[in-house]
Amino acid sequence: MWKIAKKDLKIFFSDKKALALALLLPIGLITMFAFAFGGVGSDDEEDIPTPITVLFNDEDNSVTSKKILADLDSIPGIELISSTIADAQTAIKNGDNIAIIIFHNGMEDSLNAGKIIPAELQYDKSREMEISILQNLLMSKIAEIKGAKDADKGIELTVQTQFSNLPPAMQDSIKKNIQGGMQKESEEAKLITMTSLVGDEEANWGLIQAVAGTAIMMLLFSVSAIGQSMLEEKENGVLKKLLQSPIKPYEIMFGKMLTASIISVFQLTIMFLFSWVAFGLEIFNNIPALIIMILVTALACSSFGVLLSSIVTTKKQADSLGTIIILFMSAIGGSMIPLYIMPQFMQNAAVVSVNYWSIQGFYDIFWRKTGIHAIGENVIVLLAITITVLLVSNYFFKKNVLKLT
Amino acid sequence: MLRVKNISKSFATNKAVDDVSFQIEKGQFYGLLGPNGAGKTTTILMISAIMQPDIGNILIDEKDVYKNKHTVKLKMGIVPQEIALYDEMSALDNLVFWGSLYGISKSNAKQKANELLDWIGLSDRKKDLIKTYSGGMKRRINIACALMHNPELIVMDEPTVGIDPQSRNKIYELLDELHNNKKTILYTTHYMEEAERMCDIIGIIDRGKIITQGTLQELKNKNNVDESIVIHYEGNAVDKLNGYKLKNDADKNELIIYSQHAKHDLPGIVKKCADAGITILNIDIRNINLETIFLNLTGRQLRD
Structure with missing residues (x-):
């Protein structure tokens, strides 16, 4: 028994790089989730969260x-910026801002008269958590003022009817004591009108998050397996035989890239079709935009598969490093948890992730139902990631994979 | 057809190939014989244009392989030491795939693949996945893959390693047929029987250097190696026998007596042994072969 264990341990510790990567994976994930959920680093004075920018229009x-x-x-964490209603609505629909507070004419008069207040909060429903906080803050502020005014009227009436015979100084003292002991009653739900600008009744942003996030993470796992086949071919001599044939070395690398891309397109298409059939995800809003996003996502993910197989020298290393890259990109890119609940520095780091740009692109198509122009930035960034990763892969392919001895 | 001129290749401090030169004429079967680690595979990698020599050059039909990679690769068919096949594909699909890399159209590749499968005796299993084949069958497919584009020069790197004698004999038959069809073949091996059986010219390589080369007869003639008479005895033997070099291995009860004409000298040796009081159990005459030549040149067995 010990002999078997000793042999296995010897093999396990023989590949130092793979061992380091295997240890790095849980350490990295623990650190990342500690930052995301555990509030680690929140006491750091330098880590002041970037405030939520909210637009307002005060008619x-x-x-x-x-x-x-x-x-x-x-309030720390909220920054108000004045805007026209039309501009704000466009910004919210494009995902550039999350909400606009609108105070229509007569708001103060209505508040004083106890009528329905002409105030609105127009918002992006996909930012549920931030909107919920904003709504509570806004309502409590309005309720505070409304409650104070209602209470003052009630106290005035009570003092005039019950204590009219007392001197004015005593009446004032009674008013203050009553005000101090009064609890504000909340009628917050009726105070403002809530209007979602993005997403219709059928659309479900949570479903989009789940489908797009999971699909891209799974895609990265698939392409990393395809990339690893290059290492297998190196180990079993097939790569050497390919190099001995008249095809050029770069054709081997790009051949793998093409395979991964085709399989990725197929896999993404099947996943979205399944989500349409099984969960009713509306995927046909903008077919050209969807095709473009699927293609660039497939290319970007595939390039990571090729990179992975180029930078490592053994399959064991590829397994560990692949899992690390995929889980990190998925975690910071929003595949596992919605981006907005992460600390600010992790949200900033998300831009290096394929997952981030892809998920945002699919949000634009499925949720915001925007045109092709809205995904332009995502497409350009994903293509730039693809090209950069391929250039790096090419360097390591020559250095590691083509090295035959 | 192939001229290898003074090539050397080092990896860090290890000189894997050291000033190797040889040439192969059209239709010749050249065997590069040497133990594991002698530099055979490194030489093949350089000839197949995927590893550049530090010095020296390699010409195929007078064209430098590094300056004309594409052209020379089309002329060569390489059978690697590894079974470089796709396990999850059928034999037919493997052959068609490898053929397609040499620019053969799909229909021609299929036709050629079927011919080759017939030739190697596996046409009835052509649609089976490679992973279901025995080691010997895979070796035959490995060879067929290299012949898909009808190469002028076939380079084989130990193509019979790890297979049973029956499968090996089948491969020898295939190689004989290629030889008879005037194919030019470079064949590396560490089995001296293979080199003796098939090769027109044999180059013996050890520690990166070609230590001798020529036909088998030339190697025997120029390397002044004695034949040997091996006697197994009972009881005691002698350490000296007048007029003969000998080696006594008392542990094995084996006496090796060296002679230039073993058959001729045998009666006299037997008599001298009897006179010396040696009880002979059996006698074996060992002719000069590549093993003895290698031993004579390096002081080591070929399979050390």
Whole structure:
């Protein structure tokens, strides 16, 4: 028994690089999830979160509306920017902003008169958590003012009817005591009108997050397996025989890339069709944009498969490093958890991930239902990632894979 | 057809190939014989234009292989030491794939693949996946893959390693047929029987250097090696026998007596042994072969 264990341990510890990578994987994941969920690093003074930018349009321009906006703006983590309603709606639909607060004319008067307040919060439903916080803050500010005004009226009436015979100084004292002991009653739900600008009744942003996020993560696993086949071919002598044939070395690398890309397109298509059939995900809003996003996502993911097989020298290393790259990119890119719940520095780091650009692209198509122009940036970035990764892969392919002895 | 001129190749401090030169004429079967690690495969890698020599050059039909990689690769068919086949594909598909890399159209590749499968005796299993084949069958497919484009020069790197004698004999038959059809063949091996059996010219390589080359007869003549008479005895032997070199291995009860004309000298040797009181159990005459030549030149067995 010990002999078997000793042999296996010897093999396990023989590939130092693979061992280091195998240890790095859990350490890296623990660190990443600690930052994402555990609040690690939140005490760091330098890690001040970038505030949520919220647009506003104050048609009422009253003392009350200005006070509410000023109170909101003073909260750390919220930054208010004035905008026209049309510009704000476009920005929200394009995913550039999450919401606009609109105070229509007569807001203050309605508040004083106890009528329905002409205030609106127009928002992107996919940013559920941020909108929920914003909604609560906004409502509590309005309720604070409304509650104070309602209470003052009630106290005035009570003191005038019950304590009219007392001197004015005593009446004031009674008013203050009653105000101090009063609990504000909330009628917050009725205070403002909530309007989702992005996504219709059928659309389900959570489903889009689940499908796009998972599809891309699984795609990376598939292409890494294809990339690893190059290492197998090196180990079993097939690569050497390929090099002895008249085909050029770069044709071998790009042949693998082509295989991975075709399989990726096939896999993504099947996954989206399945989501359409099984979960009703509306995938046919913009077929040309969908095709383009599938193609560039497939290319970008495939290039990582080729990179993986080029930078390592054994299959064991490829297994460990592949898992690390895929899980890191998936975690910071939003495949595992929605990006907005992560700390700011992780959100900033997401831009290096294929997952981020792909998921955002699919959001634009399925959720925001935007045109091809809206995914232009995603397409360009994914193509740039593909080219950069292929150039790096080519360097390591010559250095590691083509080295025959 | 092939001229290898003074090639050398080093890896760090290890000189894998050291000033190797030889040439093969059209239709010749050249055997490069040497133990494992002698430099055979490195030489093949350089000839097949995927590894550049540090010095020296290699010409195929007077064209430098490094300056004319594409052209010379089309003229060569390489049978690697490894079974370089796709396990998850059928024999037919493997042959068609490897043929396609040499620019053969799909229909021609299929036709050629069927001919070759018939030739190697595996046409009835052509649609079976390679992973279901025996080692010997895979070796035959490995050879057929290299012949898909009808190469002028066939380079084989130990194509019979790790297979049973029956499969090996089948491969020898195929190689004989290629030889009879005037194919030019470069064949590396560490089995001296193979080199003796098939090769027109034999080059013996050891520690990166070709230590001798020529026909088998030329090697025997120029390397002044004695034949030997091996006597197994009972009891005691002698350490000296007048007029003969000998080696006594008392552990094995084996006496090796060297002679230039073993058959002729045998009666006299037997008599001298009897006179010396040696009880002979059996006698074996060992002729000069590549093993003895290699031993004589290097002081080591070919399979050390």
